[in-house]
Amino acid sequence: MNTLAPFFQFPNASRISWASVPVFSVTKLVRLTGEMLESGARLCSWFGVPEHDGTILVAVLAMDAESTLAVARSEPVGGSYPSLTPKHPQAHLFEREVWEQHGLVPVGHPWLKPVRHTYGNAPANAPFYRVDGGEVHEVAVGPVHAGVIEPGHFRFQCAGEEVLHLEIALGYQHRGVEEALANGPHRATMSQVEAVAGDTTIAHATAHASVLEALGGVEAPLRAQWLRAIALELERLANHTGDMGALALDVAFLPTSAACGKIRGDFLNLTALLCGNRFGRGLIRPGGCRHDLEEDRLQTLVQRLKVHMDDVEQAMAWFWDAASVRVRFRNVGVVHPSQASDIGLVGPAARACGLVRDVRFDHPAGWHRFSHSPVAVWPSGDIFARARVRSLEVQRSGRYLFEQLAAPVDGDTSTALPAPQPESMVVALVEGWRGEVCHVALTDHFGRFRRYKITDPSFHNWTGLALSLRGTAISDFPICNKSFNLSYCGFDL
Amino acid sequence: MYIFDTIMNRMRRGCQTMPYPKGPAPALPDRHGGALRLDASACPAGCAECIAACPVSAITREPGQAARLDLGRCLFCGDCVEACPGGAITRTGDHRLAVRRREDLILGEPGKEELRLAAALDGKMKSLLGRSLRLRQVSAGGCGACEADINVLGTIGWDLGRFGIQYVASPRHADGVLITGPVTKGMELALQKTWEAVPEPRIAIALGACAISGGPFVGHPQHNDGAASVIPIDLYIPGCPPHPLTILDGFLRLLDRLPAHNR
Numbered sequence: 225m226n227t228l229a230p231f232f233q234f235p236n237a238s239r240i241s242w243a244s245v246p247v248f249s250v251t252k253l254v255r256l257t258g259e260m261l262e263s264g265a266r267l268c269s270w271f272g273v274p275e276h277d278g279t280i281l282v283a284v285l286a287m288d289a290e291s292t293l294a295v296a297r298s299e300p301v302g303g304s305y306p307s308l309t310p311k312h313p314q315a316h317l318f319e320r321e322v323w324e325q326h327g328l329v330p331v332g333h334p335w336l337k338p339v340r341h342t343y344g345n346a347p348a349n350a351p352f353y354r355v356d357g358g359e360v361h362e363v364a365v366g367p368v369h370a371g372v373i374e375p376g377h378f379r380f381q382c383a384g385e386e387v388l389h390l391e392i393a394l395g396y397q398h399r400g401v402e403e404a405l406a407n408g409p410h411r412a413t414m415s416q417v418e419a420v421a422g423d424t425t426i427a428h429a430t431a432h433a434s435v436l437e438a439l440g441g442v443e444a445p446l447r448a449q450w451l452r453a454i455a456l457e458l459e460r461l462a463n464h465t466g467d468m469g470a471l472a473l474d475v476a477f478l479p480t481s482a483a484c485g486k487i488r489g490d491f492l493n494l495t496a497l498l499c500g501n502r503f504g505r506g507l508i509r510p511g512g513c514r515h516d517l518e519e520d521r522l523q524t525l526v527q528r529l530k531v532h533m534d535d536v537e538q539a540m541a542w543f544w545d546a547a548s549v550r551v552r553f554r555n556v557g558v559v560h561p562s563q564a565s566d567i568g569l570v571g572p573a574a575r576a577c578g579l580v581r582d583v584r585f586d587h588p589a590g591w592h593r594f595s596h597s598p599v600a601v602w603p604s605g606d607i608f609a610r611a612r613v614r615s616l617e618v619q620r621s622g623r624y625l626f627e628q629l630a631a632p633v634d635g636d637t638s639t640a641l642p643a644p645q646p647e648s649m650v651v652a653l654v655e656g657w658r659g660e661v662c663h664v665a666l667t668d669h670f671g672r673f674r675r676y677k678i679t680d681p682s683f684h685n686w687t688g689l690a691l692s693l694r695g696t697a698i699s700d701f702p703i704c705n706k707s708f709n710l711s712y713c714g715f716d717l
Numbered sequence: 718m719y720i721f722d723t724i725m726n727r728m729r730r731g732c733q734t735m736p737y738p739k740g741p742a743p744a745l746p747d748r749h750g751g752a753l754r755l756d757a758s759a760c761p762a763g764c765a766e767c768i769a770a771c772p773v774s775a776i777t778r779e780p781g782q783a784a785r786l787d788l789g790r791c792l793f794c795g796d797c798v799e800a801c802p803g804g805a806i807t808r809t810g811d812h813r814l815a816v817r818r819r820e821d822l823i824l825g826e827p828g829k830e831e832l833r834l835a836a837a838l839d840g841k842m843k844s845l846l847g848r849s850l851r852l853r854q855v856s857a858g859g860c861g862a863c864e865a866d867i868n869v870l871g872t873i874g875w876d877l878g879r880f881g882i883q884y885v886a887s888p889r890h891a892d893g894v895l896i897t898g899p900v901t902k903g904m905e906l907a908l909q910k911t912w913e914a915v916p917e918p919r920i921a922i923a924l925g926a927c928a929i930s931g932g933p934f935v936g937h938p939q940h941n942d943g944a945a946s947v948i949p950i951d952l953y954i955p956g957c958p959p960h961p962l963t964i965l966d967g968f969l970r971l972l973d974r975l976p977a978h979n980r
Binding site: 340342346347367368370371372373374375395396397398399400401403404411412414415416418419420421422423425466479482485486488489492493496497498499500501502503505506515538541542545711712713716 | 722723726727733746747748749750769771772773792794795853854855856857858859860861862863864865866867868869871872873874884886898899901902903904906907911932933934937938939940957958960961
């Protein structure tokens with residue numbers, strides 16, 4: 225691709241030297257990034273790196289069709305730069321974040337306000353978007369929601385039942401993850417990465433381990449890569465099953481809801497069989513995996529998986545068989561494919577808009593270089609599609625697991641990890657169950673993390689939830705929300 | 718058609734709720750170590766291997782003193798067990814971890830090799846809450862794993878409702894709060910307001926390493942290193958996250974609802 229030429233291209237989870245990342249004036253970086261986005265690239269990450277008195281802007285793009293990542297940076301800048309957002313809405317949160325973290329003003333950004341930081345007692349959210357009119361009313365929800373769920377604040381502008389606009393303000397869970405990771409890796413780094421988003425432990429841990437392995441110039445043994453791929457699908461199965469149950473509950477279809485709630489726990493227990501922890505804590509370590517799947521354990525896993533797959537397929541069959549469920553989901557909470565592509569949706573939410581985006585397929589690394597399940601896509605962009613993609617992925621993940629477990633890979637589970645190389649950069653993408661998990665590490669001349677940037681799929685997708693509510697009844701919010709089921713802590717970091 | 722299938726399947730599956738606590742507790746996964754035990758008398762002189770291995774500084778050792786392990790900080794990763802050359806730190810496989818006082822989680826001194834399990838609520842509180850406990854859950858900066866396993870207790874396998882324990886939407890309907898997360902600066906006010914909206918008498922439960930001590934992010938300036946600095950805590954349930962069985966044991970222990978053979 226000629227358009228890629230000015231950017232440095234490299235594959236997923238590989239190390240490049242910081243010096244080889246091309247440097248442009250900030251205006252040119254914005255222009256070139258814009259051109260690449262127009263030619264079909266996606267913005268994986270856009271962040272600042274402090275240097276002396278200024279900030280270096282770094283653009284990380286994915287060219288899915290070429291299975292290539294591309295990166296470029298700006299000269300150190302201060303003050304302001306021309307915003308990407310007016311033409312490329314997928315940059316909007318990244319630019320707000322850079323402004324919040326480094327004070328760089330994206331000139332022309334239509335809605336510049338803080339993302340997550342705390343000033344005083346609550347995240348500083350600045351004024352909310354407001355619709356005026358005699359019939360218009362505002363509904364404010366949160367930060368403490370009604371259920372057992374993480375905190376966030378939602379502002380609905382409604383005319384009667386109809387939602388004209390929903391603005392979502394997050395940041396309540398902000399723990400300072402990136403600040404904590406800076407200058408690492410240190411003793412607590414792995415536990416912190418595993419807690420970026422508790423339900424996505426495997427994906428984040430795998431991304432981080434890949435980063436350190438690439439920085440150290442080693443590859444985890446194939447058996448460890450195989451184990452990670454298995455754990456990743458178990459994580460997907462548990463969460464997708466939970467989501468199907470939650471969707472069923474919100475349309476009052478109780479058989480599926482009751483069954484899926486339990487089966488989700490059964491899948492979590494399979495992860496615990498592997499490593500002792502239901503969320504996969506302690507399984508993945510840089511250099512490999514901490515636990516092995518011995519023959520008898522593998523047989524137990526296969527037997528239990530068979531039972532749980534039968535159960536979940538049955539529970540989903542009831543669900544899809546019910547006309548009352550199907551009709552409740554159709555044409556509700558629609559995100560159009562063009563919107564999805566504009567705002568850079570990832571994961572099942574993107575695939576439910578017909579976009580073929582799946583890191584396991586587009587940017588294979590680790591075990592996915594040898595084996596991956598088909599990409600599940602549905603075109604309609606509504607809740608039906610998001611639920612349908614999940615149930616397709618449940619089936620395919622199950623089948624993938626049986627295939628993998630039938631052909632175990634021999635070898636060690638871990639290898640010695642050399643110290644990270646200095647002045648280097650690694651981008652690791654992993655397809656978590658919500659979508660693309662992106663970890664970018666940049667090392668200083670001691671090999672410590674000069675900057676560690678995490679982008680959880682939720683960062684791309686919250687805007688999708690806001691758009692899906694437009695023109696919908698406010699009473700549809702619960703099922704819209706469940707159909708995305710995004711992470712608050714993964715966003716808030 | 719699906720109605721018939723559903724009924725048939727429902728009959729085939731039978732009751733899915735576990736017999737615990739009347740029956741035996743379900744087994745923890747074999748790699749789940751359960752509670753830890755620290756026998757500091759077995760510590761080799763001058764050894765600090767476990768201290769170096771712990772990601773969250775849960776283990777400390779003053780010069781000339783016995784090692785101390787704070788299970789309120791512990792992530793139960795087991796790194797210290799592997800690192801200890803003297804076998805002083807061991808896994809017990811015990812799911813029971815809930816305590817009433819913060820100091821009961823600190824192990825190491827003679828006679829305190831294991832944590833001191835929670836005593837039940839006394840007198841009036843027990844008569845008020847023992848058979849019906851409504852909790853408002855406040856997620857205050859955790860990773861969402863504790864919340865997930867709190868929700869699991871509501872599923873048919875565990876059926877928390879059979880004990881009269883429920884999670885409710887409004888603090889006005891609640892008898893107490895169940896806190897997860899280290900209480901970020903962003904959630905401090907919300908937690909305080911929620912707590913104040915719960916009518917007295919009320920209880921507070923801190924669940925998970927984050928809510929007890931700050932968890933993997935202990936010591937970072939964006940949060941409060943746990944809920945105790947914001948509101949008084951009546952029950953601590955350690956873990957990262959605690960196993961659902963550990964959570965249920967904590968609730969039932971507090972309410973004095975555990976039969977003698979499962980205490």
